[in-house]
Amino acid sequence: MTKTFAQKALERASGETGLVPGQIVDAYPDLYMSHTASWRCIRTLERMGVDTLYDVDRIAMVMDHISPANSAKTAGDHRLCREFAERMGVSKFYDVNAGIAHVVLMENGHIRPGQLIIGTDSHSTIYGALGAFGTGVGFSEITAAWVTGKLWLRVPESIKIVIEGPLPPGTHPKDIMLRLIGDLTADGATYCSVEFHGSYVESLSVSERMTLCNLAMEMGAKNAFVPPDDVTRRYLADAGVEPDGYEELLPDAGAEYRQVVDLDGRALAPQIAVPHTVDNVVPVDEVAGTRLNQVFIGSCANAKYDDLVIAAEVLAGNKVAPGVRLIVTPASSTVMSKAASDGVLSTLIEAGATITNPGCGACAGNGGAMADGEVTLSTANRNFQGRMGSYQSQIYLSSPATAAASAIRGSITNPQDVLR
Amino acid sequence: MATEHRVGGTCITFGDDVNTDVIIPGRYLVSIDPAELAEHAFEPLGPEVQRRLRASSVVVAGRNFGCGSAREQASTCLIGAGITAVVAASFSRVFFRNAINTGLVAVESPEAVTAVQDGGEVWVDYAAGVVEVGDERFRFAPYPEALRTILEAGGLIAYLTEQASKGASSKASSEASSKASSKASSTEETVR
Amino acid sequence: MNLVEKILARAGGRASVEPGDIVVADVDRLIMHDLSGYLTAKVFEDEVKLPIRHPERVVMVFDHHFAPATERQAAVLKSNREWARRHGIHLFDCGSGNIHNVAVRRGLIRPGMIVVGSDSHTPVHGVLGALAVALGNDSHAGTVLPYGKAWFKVPHTVRIELDGVVAPGTSPRDVALWLVGQMGEGSMIYAALEFAGPYVKALPFWDRWLFPLATVDLGAKCGYVEPDEVTEAFAAGLPGAPYDRMERSDGGEAATVRRYDVGGLGPQVACPPTVGNVKPVEAVAGIPVQWAELGGHGGGRLEDIRLAAAVLRDRKVHPDVRFNIVPASREVFAEAERSGLVLPLHEAGATWFPPSTGSNQAANMGAMAAGEAMISTHARNFPGRNGSSEAQMYLASAASVAASAVTGHITDPREITADLDRPGSR
Structure with a gap:
């Protein structure tokens, strides 16, 4: 029997064999990630009256949403997490300013190929960038996993996406993903495992693969996957992971897919998601000229080091247009360090960007709120009504290149027009 | 009327792709109290929708209900508003999990959704696997045993607490907590 | 006449004035931040309903928010922006910096000017030899905006002379805190304070800043440092047209002179619940802090950042502390980035905030929970100002703040490093 990645990963995590899509199994995750929502897990645990944990080494907590705290209440929530981590010996505890959980855990070698990772965040699909099975759950399930070590999972069907490249100048992984979400729609991959293959995917860095896997969630995917290769292995080595510390799982040739999507990126134009859904995607040119009040370069989708470099290349020697606020929130402390050491940060500051500390920033509602009638272009992954303040405000989603070009002009701009 | 496996009543209908930011805006996630959350459920759609929600027992929606965040409060706020079941053409997977795990009946039935009138009566018998809309009956695949047990306990945490008080899981969890190594091989030993 | 009297006489079109006189004077600059500006604009639009007489003299700086967290805050900023653009006043949006620093850095404050503002620390601009006074929102809306004028009662002047050589590791911030403790909060009601003496005159511009800043704590109307070559050199480097004249005292004597010996003075801390509750750092050393912050009116200058970098060289921020640098x-x-200060402080564990007032009043972020404590370079330590009313705020120098960030409790910076007096000079 040939198997997809999802089948292999869930067989490994459940100890069962011969799994078929639709089957429900008890699986034992290798890691349970909870972000600032960890306080809810701790309160739930207190309510259960349980103090024995299954395996405290599998708990990872990252204070990334609302970080630093913006009220006495959230400050108290953070403190609860800190004290819990200290008391229980949670070694994978990352405090304010460490960055966005997903990126922090990958950079620090806590995510490995073949593993099953659950997280209190829908974008946990991102772990597929390292060949792991990552999926989002609610805080009750994380709490339950702390206690029992397991959760039920339905074995998903798989969708194979084959992307051929290279992409034209000025276009990036975000553009290809927006196009894909536009084509497949917001529920095009619901319950499914999405595998990314093809020459374009192979050419990408792990950071760029994160953008693919992160955004797969916006098609409803349960998890996403890029086959591990030398790029993956080098990234892991840099993160301090020993080569014998993981087992790569690859789908079998001839594995069964519900759908195979072939995408040719070679003639792709920059894409943009217009309000209020992520699958409402058009070429940037169609909405070029739309006036902006704010541009946000941040989030687990597009605020990694290479994203900041892309933005800096466009912004270098330019100024943010009067009347536009440009907010840049590096995805992690490591990203901030790199940007501060090679002039990227300087370029952004000189152009007029407001740099906020590493974390989720405006994407999770800590800053960047809009008033009625305002418009933001964001590199994040959601543009739902009211997500950034007023229910009468609008969010567009794009690549960092489009965001930077638009910040200079003050209106939505195809980056190819600026780079030319 | 409601019985052990049958819930329902007046319904309120929504379209496709209702996302979690519309169901419960992120700014209210500082709370996990169902009643407090219920005050802000569907706030972006205005007070009239909110009033109708609180007067309803069933939410009926199109495709991809609950897409977006993993926030469990998207389900809790509906429970707080007095909703006992959600019937949708399809769910986002995280919402579906959260519904079961918080004790909210969530049923996929595109046919039933088509037949429903906004404000009409909808009943769900999840043991029999039937959605009742007026005189019409729509079948759906009943929940697997594992999920039904969680749902009937009132959610995952309630279920675990119940198990713990029965003493059923105390042995397993204390064995497990004896520092299982994070290697996959030992995971398999723990499983069986 | 002394400086204040000369400025008021000129502005009122009189040959001379004396303490107690009422002068109606043209205002050269009105500065407002995002919170006070909103209230002023509201009263002006709702009740005054006139054009702004001199929009080019009016400045608004968004400094309490660097990126608003809520829709309500966003609506306040939007309303401010629209108002500012409609009237053509100077607007500095989120991320520009602290109101007073922005006003100075952008060349909007000049020696001899009459400056008013609704921020209570507006008198800080006396550091440039301006007459700078905090007025209420209604005065701005009712007289300054529509007529370009305000009335002033000529204050009596108290000259404060500081002399002596402080102990190593002690900064002008410590001296300013100590002075408020010595003189007493509210002890100088309605006075103009001239900060003078060899200690003050030997300080560079940005260190002098800390003395007029303390004016409000002493209850005085305004404070200043008599302009000299330091002032002149600094003002010459500011953007914009050169200033026309620099007012100086012409020998007018202060009504009162107070002399203080700062010889051997060590680091000081203003303890909760008020700015006047000042103690030597040794008296409070060891109190645990969960927060440390360089920022606010009394910090966040390049000098402060250099000091922090010196303290944190080869050290890390304590894991129980969030250390914010604003x-x-x-x-x-x-400049900090160009000087290579951002990276080492970040890697030592500090959190860089965007230029702003930082966690002041927790308007944007940086709130404390009940039972937490912060040591900072902020100007105020009233309970409840930064989040919970059960949280505590200690005010100190940049060196003490950075040292406490390293140890997790209030710490005499001299115990950490001897490299405090000329940081970055090596």
Whole structure:
């Protein structure tokens, strides 16, 4: 029997064999990630009256949403997490300013190929960038996993996406993903495992693969996957992971897919998601000229080091247009360090960007709120009504290149027009 | 009327792709109290929708209900508003999990959704696997045993607490907590 | 006449004035921040309903928010922006920096000017030899905006002379805190304070800043440092047209002179619940802190950041502490980055905030939970100002703040390093 990645990963995590899509199994995750929502897990645990944990080494907590705290209440929530981590010996505890959980855990070698990772965040699909099975759950399930070590999972069907490249100048992984979400729609991959293959995917860095896997969630995917290769292995080595510390799982040739999507990126134009859904995607040119009040370069989708470099290349020697606020929130402390050491940060500051500390920033509602009638272009992954303040405000989603070009002009701009 | 496996009543209908930011805006996630959350459920759609929600027992929606965040409060706020079941053409997977795990009946039935009138009566018998809309009956695949047990306990945490008080899981969890190594091989030993 | 009297006489079109006189004077600059500006604009639009007489003299700086967290805050800023653009006043949006630093850095404050503002620390601009006074929102809306004028009662002047050589590791911030403790909060009601004496005159511009800043704590109307070559050199480097004249005292004597010996003075801390509750750092050393912050009116200058970098060289921020660094302006942040200060402080565990007032009043972020404590360079330590009313705020020098960030409790910086007096000079 040939198997997809999802089948292999869930067989490994459940100890069962011969799994078929639709089957429900008890699986034992290798890691349970909870972000600032960890306080809810701790309160739930207190309510259960349980103090024995299954395996405290599998708990990872990252204070990334609302970080630093913006009220006495959230400050108290953070403190609860800190004290819990200290008391229980949670070694994978990352405090304010460490960055966005997903990126922090990958950079620090806590995510490995073949593993099953659950997280209190829908974008946990991102772990597929390292060949792991990552999926989002609610805080009750994380709490339950702390206690029992397991959760039920339905074995998903798989969708194979084959992307051929290279992409034209000025276009990036975000553009290809927006196009894909536009084509497949917001529920095009619901319950499914999405595998990314093809020459374009192979050419990408792990950071760029994160953008693919992160955004797969916006098609409803349960998890996403890029086959591990030398790029993956080098990234892991840099993160301090020993080569014998993981087992790569690859789908079998001839594995069964519900759908195979072939995408040719070679003639792709920059894409943009217009309000209020992520699958409402058009070429940037169609909405070029739309006036902006704010541009946000941040989030687990597009605020990694290479994203900041892309933005800096466009912004270098330019100024943010009067009347536009440009907010840049590096995805992690490591990203901030790199940007501060090679002039990227300087370029952004000189152009007029407001740099906020590493974390989720405006994407999770800590800053960047809009008033009625305002418009933001964001590199994040959601543009739902009211997500950034007023229910009468609008969010567009794009690549960092489009965001930077638009910040200079003050209106939505195809980056190819600026780079030319 | 409601019985052990049958819930329902007046319904309120929504379209496709209702996302979690519309169901419960992120700014209210500082709370996990169902009643407090219920005050802000569907706030972006205005007070009239909110009033109708609180007067309803069933939410009926199109495709991809609950897409977006993993926030469990998207389900809790509906429970707080007095909703006992959600019937949708399809769910986002995280919402579906959260519904079961918080004790909210969530049923996929595109046919039933088509037949429903906004404000009409909808009943769900999840043991029999039937959605009742007026005189019409729509079948759906009943929940697997594992999920039904969680749902009937009132959610995952309630279920675990119940198990713990029965003493059923105390042995397993204390064995497990004896520092299982994070290697996959030992995971398999723990499983069986 | 002394400086204040000369400025008021000129502005009122009189040959001379004396303490107690009422002068109606043209206002050269009105500065408002995002919170006070909103209230002023509201009263002006709702009740005054006139054009702004001199929009080019009016400045608004968004400094309490660097990126608003809520829709309500966003609506306040939007309303401010629209109002500012409609009237053509100077507007500095989120991320520009602290109101007073932005006003100075952008060349909007000049020696001899009459400056008013609704921020209570507006008198800080006396550091440039301006007459700078905090007025209420209604005065701005009712007289300054529509007529370009305000009335002033000529204050009596108290000259404060500081002399002596402080102990190593002690900064002008410590001296300013100590002075408020010595003189007493509210002890100088309605006075103009001239900060003088060999200690003050030997300080560079940005260190002098800390003395007029303390004016409000003493209850005085305004404070200043008599302009000299330091003032002149600094003002010459500011953007914009050169200033026309620099007022100086012409020998007018202060009504009162107070002399203080700062010889051997060590680091000081203003303890909760008021700015006047000042103690030597040794008296409070060991009190645990969960927060440390360089920022606010009394910190976030390049000098402060250099000091922090010196303290944190080869050290890390204590794991129980969040150490926020808030550059006073976009220019300071850019200079800090160009000088290679951003990376080492970040890697030592500090959190860089955008240029703003930082966690002041927790308007944007940086709130404390009940039972937590912060040591900072802020100007105020009233309970409840930064989140919970059960949280505590200690005010100190940049060196003490950085040292406490390293140890997790209030710490005499001299115990950490001897490299405090000329940081970055090596």
